[in-house]
Amino acid sequence: MQYTMTSINNLALMLDSHFDMMMQMMANAKPSSGKGKKKGQMPNLSQLQQQLNDKIQQLKNGGKSGRELSEELAKMAAEQERIRRALQELQEKMKNPGEMPGGDVPGKMEQTEMDLVNKQLSDELIKRQQEILTRLLEAEKSLREQEMDEERKGEAAKDYDKEIPKAFEEYLRLKEKEVELLKTVPPKLYPYYKKEVSEYFKRIGQQ
Numbered sequence: 367m368q369y370t371m372t373s374i375n376n377l378a379l380m381l382d383s384h385f386d387m388m389m390q391m392m393a394n395a396k397p398s399s400g401k402g403k404k405k406g407q408m409p410n411l412s413q414l415q416q417q418l419n420d421k422i423q424q425l426k427n428g429g430k431s432g433r434e435l436s437e438e439l440a441k442m443a444a445e446q447e448r449i450r451r452a453l454q455e456l457q458e459k460m461k462n463p464g465e466m467p468g469g470d471v472p473g474k475m476e477q478t479e480m481d482l483v484n485k486q487l488s489d490e491l492i493k494r495q496q497e498i499l500t501r502l503l504e505a506e507k508s509l510r511e512q513e514m515d516e517e518r519k520g521e522a523a524k525d526y527d528k529e530i531p532k533a534f535e536e537y538l539r540l541k542e543k544e545v546e547l548l549k550t551v552p553p554k555l556y557p558y559y560k561k562e563v564s565e566y567f568k569r570i571g572q573q
Contacts, residue, residue, distance in 0.1 A: 411449055412502040418445050419495045426487040435485065443482040450475040453502075471501045 425438055450472050457472070474494055481491050 410506075411453055412499060412506055414445075414449050415495075415499045415502050418442060418449065419492075419499055422482075422487070422495060423492060426492065439482045439485055439487075443479045446475055446479050446482065450479070469501065469505075471498055471505075474498050 421438075422442060425435070425442070430438060453475075454472050475498060478491060478494060478498070481488070
């Protein structure tokens with residue numbers, strides 16, 4: 367009988383410890399709401415911008431003139447417009463204005479388009495193009511970091527989904543064992559031990 371009482375006391379302590387552990391797990395993790403959704407993927411606009419910048423620099427340093435120069439400038443203006451529209455389309459998909467990649471870069475791109483059409487291959491244009499490229503690289507880096515962060519949260523949610531059910535299974539297993547042990551307790555002592563372990567289930571409803 368003493369062995370049975372000791373076993374029940376030990377089990378009660380195990381239930382208490384396991385309950386606390388289970389509650390701590392639930393406090394430190396959030397249930398998964400499905401696979402993390404990416405807010406938007408930025409195409410490799412920086413690479414396209416780099417290529418365009420190189421062409422502009424080469425044209426500025428070259429000796430083309432007349433119709434040949436006009437045709438090259440028109441092509442570059444069209445390419446800059448294509449990059450700008452792609453960036454604007456991505457920005458429109460971003461719900462939070464604070465998360466919009468590139469910021470006011472489209473406005474700078476539009477200035478470049480006008481300069482190219484007007485054959486203004488100035489140092490100011492070259493400087494602006496470098497600034498545009500830098501901003502695009504920063505935007506792409508920021509989006510990559512956001513995606514990696516969402517992926518890490520998704521993995522953490524998956525781990526949570528796996529661990530919490532295991533914790534409940536172990537808790538229920540201990541509860542079943544408690545029921546079996548209570549069958550060996552004399553009727554006079556049953557209410558006392560029943561009350562001891564039942565308190566843990568009452569605590570669940572108070573969380």
